Amino acid sequence: xxxxxxxxxxxxxxxAIPFKILPLLVILAxxxxxxxxxxxxxxxxxxxxxxxxxxxxxxxxxxxxxxxMRSREIKHYSDFPDYFPILSDLPDILIRQENHFELxxxxxxxxxxxxxxxxxRPAVIKMEFGREQExxxxxxxxxxxLESPAEFIKAAVCPKRRT
Numbered sequence: 001x002x003x004x005x006x007x008x009x010x011x012x013x014x015x016a017i018p019f020k021i022l023p024l025l026v027i028l029a030x031x032x033x034x035x036x037x038x039x040x041x042x043x044x045x046x047x048x049x050x051x052x053x054x055x056x057x058x059x060x061x062x063x064x065x066x067x068x069m070r071s072r073e074i075k076h077y078s079d080f081p082d083y084f085p086i087l088s089d090l091p092d093i094l095i096r097q098e099n100h101f102e103l104x105x106x107x108x109x110x111x112x113x114x115x116x117x118x119x120x121r122p123a124v125i126k127m128e129f130g131r132e133q134e135x136x137x138x139x140x141x142x143x144x145x146l147e148s149p150a151e152f153i154k155a156a157v158c159p160k161r162r163t
Contacts, residue, residue: 041102041111041129044136049091060087066130066139086141093117093125093143103156107131110158114149122146126159 044064051060057080061070065087074083081088094115102111109129117123128140142159146152 039136041104041109041127041136042100044129044138045111045113045127048138052088052091063135064137066132066137068130069137069139086143087138090125090141090143094123098149098152101153101156103158109136110156112153112156114152116149117145122149122152124151124153126153126157128158 048060048064051057051064057077061074061077061080069084072083074080094113095118097113097115100111100113103109107130109131111127111129113125113127115123115125122145124144124146126142126144127138129136130139131137140159140161
């Protein structure tokens with residue numbers, strides 16, 4: 001009798017444990033999966049381009065530019081193209097993008113885009129990003145026009161700040 005009760009108890013435990021542990025494993029796995037999703041600089045550039053093209057300048061200024069970029073104290077968000085002419089044209093510079101490269105190191109990152117403008121001239125856009133409030137934000141941009149596509153950069157290169 002003791003053996004029968006013991007075996008029934010073990011059977012109940014063995015059958016019940018997977019149903020109690022499985023939800024915990026699913027929660028743990030989904031939590032790790034969402035935490036592991038990395039936001040890339042290229043994703044941030046894509047969001048930036050979309051927001052500029054839809055003229056959501058308030059979002060761009062408040063959420064996609066670093067503090068140092070926002071220090072110009074823009075009075076009206078509609079004035080964004082006047083305050084930041086290169087930044088407002090940035091999404092339209094490369095009509096055809098060939099490739100991109102990015103480099104991230106802690107709270108600093110650089111994104112390089114190679115492509116062609118609307119006149120089919122090769123160009124390179126180099127962007128510097130800073131990480132603020134758990135998000136990548138645009139900090140500096142340079143655009144270089146090239147003689148030929150052979151000059152495309154084959155790695156992430158940070159822009160040289162012009163003084």
